[in-house]
Structures are given as C-alpha cells and as structure tokens.
Amino acid sequence: MTAGCDLCRLLAGFDAASVDGASAAPLVWRDDRLAVILVDEPGYPGFARVVWHDHVREMTDLSPQDRDRIMQAVWVVEQAQRETMSPHKVNVASFGNMTPHVHWHMIPRYTDDAHFPNPTWGAKQREPDAATVASREALLPQLRAAIVKKLNHA
Amino acid sequence: MTAGCDLCRLLAGFDAASVDGASAAPLVWRDDRLAVILVDEPGYPGFARVVWHDHVREMTDLSPQDRDRIMQAVWVVEQAQRETMSPHKVNVASFGNMTPHVHWHMIPRYTDDAHFPNPTWGAKQREPDAATVASREALLPQLRAAIVKKLNHA
Numbered sequence: 001m002t003a004g005c006d007l008c009r010l011l012a013g014f015d016a017a018s019v020d021g022a023s024a025a026p027l028v029w030r031d032d033r034l035a036v037i038l039v040d041e042p043g044y045p046g047f048a049r050v051v052w053h054d055h056v057r058e059m060t061d062l063s064p065q066d067r068d069r070i071m072q073a074v075w076v077v078e079q080a081q082r083e084t085m086s087p088h089k090v091n092v093a094s095f096g097n098m099t100p101h102v103h104w105h106m107i108p109r110y111t112d113d114a115h116f117p118n119p120t121w122g123a124k125q126r127e128p129d130a131a132t133v134a135s136r137e138a139l140l141p142q143l144r145a146a147i148v149k150k151l152n153h154a
Numbered sequence: 155m156t157a158g159c160d161l162c163r164l165l166a167g168f169d170a171a172s173v174d175g176a177s178a179a180p181l182v183w184r185d186d187r188l189a190v191i192l193v194d195e196p197g198y199p200g201f202a203r204v205v206w207h208d209h210v211r212e213m214t215d216l217s218p219q220d221r222d223r224i225m226q227a228v229w230v231v232e233q234a235q236r237e238t239m240s241p242h243k244v245n246v247a248s249f250g251n252m253t254p255h256v257h258w259h260m261i262p263r264y265t266d267d268a269h270f271p272n273p274t275w276g277a278k279q280r281e282p283d284a285a286t287v288a289s290r291e292a293l294l295p296q297l298r299a300a301i302v303k304k305l306n307h308a
Contacts, residue, residue, distance in 0.1 A: 057243075058232065058236070058243070058244055059229060059232060059244075059246065060229055060232045060233045060236065060244075064229075067225070067229060068222070071221075071225055075213060075214055075218075075221060078212065078213060078214045079214045082212070082214065088251075089211075089212070089249070089250055089251050089254060090212055090213075090214075091247070091248070091249045091250075091251070092213065092247065092248045092249075093245070093246065093247035093248070093249070093273070094245070094246045094247070095243070095245045095246075095247070095273050096243055096245075097242075097243050097245070097263060097270060097271035097272070097273070098271045100243060109251060116251060117251035117252045118251070118275065119247070119249050119251070119273065119275040121272065121273040121275045121276040122275040122276065
C-alpha cells in the first residue's frame, strides 16, 4: 500500500471488509490481483472500474502476464455491460493522471446520456432523462451478477 | 470498408500509398490487421493511435486472439513513448462514440501540458509553453523509429 494513494486506500478497505458486506458495496468482485468496482457516477449507471491490487503506475510496468490478466477482466466487464445493459457503445480508458495506480474505466454509453458523443470527461451535451437513467440503474443487479459469474468462470 | 467511416477511409488511403510515402505521413507502421499512426494534435506531440483494419465496433466483437494482437501493439507504442519521450504518464483510451471502428488513443502526458491532470478531452488548464512543446516534437523521429523497430520484432 502506498501512502496517499486513493486506490490503495480503497483496496485496503475491501481487505478489511466482507466482500458481500454493506461496507464494501461498490465492490463487485476481487481476487488477489485485482478488484472490479461499480462507480456511483451520477447519470452513468454501470460505470465500472477494474483496479490492479498493487500500486503500479503504467500498464507497461506490469509483466505481460499481468497485463493480460487485467485486460481479461476488462473484457469480461465490457461483455457483461453489453449483455445486461445494451449500451450504444462502451468506452474504455486508463489515465491515472491524478491517481497513478493502474485502473481501467469501463463506461456504458447511450446516445441520450449527458455527454454523448463526447467522452464523459468532455463537455456536457444535455440533461439526461431521469426515468431513462433509473431504468438503467434497475439493471445493476443483473450487471453485478453477470460480472461475478463470468469472472468466477474465467 | 464501411461507407462513411473516417477510419475505413483513412486505412484505404494507406493501402493506396507507399508506407514511406509523403502522402501517408501520419502512418508509422501497419500490417494486414492494424495500423499505428501519429496524430497531429496541437500541443500533444507523440499522440498515437492504433487502428484495427477491419470495421469492428467493440473490442469484445474481436476474437480473443485479435484483442491480444491489438493490445500488444498498444503496449509497444506505450513503451516506445516512455523510452523516447519520458512522459509523466501515458493515457490510453478507446471510445469510438463518433467513429465506432476499434481504435486506441495513446497520449504522452506531462504536468505542464494543456489539460493535465485532466484527460485531454477535459477542461483546458493552461496554455502550454511553445518551446517545451517544440522540444517534444523534436523527439518524434526517435518515437517513430522505436515503434517500427519494436513492432518489426514483436
């Protein structure tokens, strides 16, 4: 654990909590190398992150085997998002400018979401319809179950 | 080739031109499956894209083998960017909201660039120093050479 790293702190909190406990609610799945979490990003239900357990800065600081391992989890999450939430597109990104600890953002995108066709980090295009967002939030239990099932069998 | 797709059109232009010809200047490397290009993004020398040749929408529409193949090229470019341009961080992203044809953005980031610590799609933070940007542009021949060498031996 690296002092001052938000992701190291988050992962340490998961270690201390039951995976299924309420205190670890954002956590969907983890093993000894990585964790999958759902992010509470307003207007973007299904926004997920895959976080590498160790404090590593760049993907190319990981071994090829570890790179493959985290990317396999990224594709599992993308597939689960597509199957359960039918997004128009999935956005996948790893920045780490503020938190240089390897993690991937996977975001189900819809043509009526707040920023489409911009990245979610770009200029907002509209106020999303609350009922539409709520209907997507209702799919989150299915998304969580799909991610867990796929990763348990990966 | 899919009509109306900017990336299909770009790749068709590469097919018609000599790889080393001036008309294909952004092209750094290609084989029958993917192309690596350098993007002329003001203030962001070294901004590269890896573009899959076929018009495929999502990474999870590719076979596992093809996903691995494009990601290997992404890591080669990241490694070359780090070795030749010493960025503070590398940003890696695949959106495809406007052009749903699998492609990856790899962006060398510096604490003094226009948007840091935001993604380059976020709010601009400052006007970058022209001499600093020029000194990074001067590294592009080395970056191109490193990408070509690594991909020829991958």
